[in-house]
Amino acid sequence: MASRTKQKEEARARRLAEEQARAEKARRDRRIRTVVGVVAAAVIVVVALILINSGGNKGGIKTGTEATATAAAVDQLLAGIPQSGATLGNPNAPVTMTYFGDYECPVCQAFTLQGGFPQLVQNDVRQGKVKVVYKSYCTATCNGPNPSVFPTQQVAGLAAGKQNKFWQYTELFYRQQGQEDTGYVNDAYLTQLARQVTGLNLSTWQSDRGDASLTAQVSSDQTNAKNLGVSGTPTLIFQGPKGQAAPSAAVPSYAQLQQAIKQVS
């Protein structure tokens, strides 16, 4: 009798254990389904966020009225300011700002278009107090898919500089900078920019692009940057009667540029 009861208890315990195991398995399966569902949803959301983030503000060459408006804005900014090669402003200005940049660098774009640069040009450069000298230093381009395009793109600007249109070309490049890491810079892109530069002789520009001295200038700028310990772009170095100053912010505001000017003048 005792043995039968024991057997029944054992059988009941087994059934209970099986039921519990089934319930546990069902719970585990449900949990796995939830986890897989949540992970899949999270991945979809993140991919969408990345697409929005990297796809926004694609930039690139503007056409039609947009291109005309861009060129007009550049002309207005630079009108009446003397240029010589990569130098913008009065050659005898007491303060020189050396701007180490890379045409493909988005931070240079931010500084040139949204930082303190436009105000600096409108005020101090226009008034002949400051001149800006652009020097090439490969950063974003060298980290991109086609680093070898760096001298070609920088020389395209310097070739426009031979017609005293370097800053028009540079401004137009930054205003129509493409999406980084997409290898958007090619001959067609560079030529389309040149076409937008008001008053630029296109055939002269094309032939000047082959000028070996301009390629040498890009190399010399890079060596110069390395010797000065430049590690990123934009790097701004102010030189004046009282010495040298470099704003610490990567995208300095106009107030920060003014502070640097005050330090050296």
Next chain:
Amino acid sequence: MTTAVGTATPRRLSVDAKLRIAIGILSVIGIGIGTYLTYTHYAGLHVLCLSSGGCETVQHSRWSKLDGIPVATLGLVGYIAIFISVWIRGEIGRAIGFGLALIGFLFSMYLTYREAFTIHAYCQWCLGSAAVLTLLAILTTIRMLRTDPAAPVTPKKPVDRAERRRQMAARR
């Protein structure tokens, strides 16, 4: 048997409570970072930064916004949602917290990649937020994968036993 049940359940609950507290604290840290970055953005103030200009470089980059909205603001909303999810009991609360932390973690990894390989500058606040999101992703994953303390196997036993007794009586 009774002793085993008595000791096992409170231990599990206590781990879950600890996880919820840790997730809550991390969310509050994240809310602090998100609030500061959102405030400086809209107030036009400079971000306090240990590296020379790294934070401003990152904040001025095109990757600092998502369709015009600063990513710091989106992060703030995410942290608040994770904080709220801690107070939602059961599977839904855990799934929401896990999903949000995972989205935040993966997106912060993408932004850190952009900092390292595209912007070439680091923002300590962003890296801090990425670290918080990494910890949140780990803790919410642990919480998600743990056995549900609200549905233990053992408390069912007395019910099953009573049912069995009734079934046996009926058979007799």
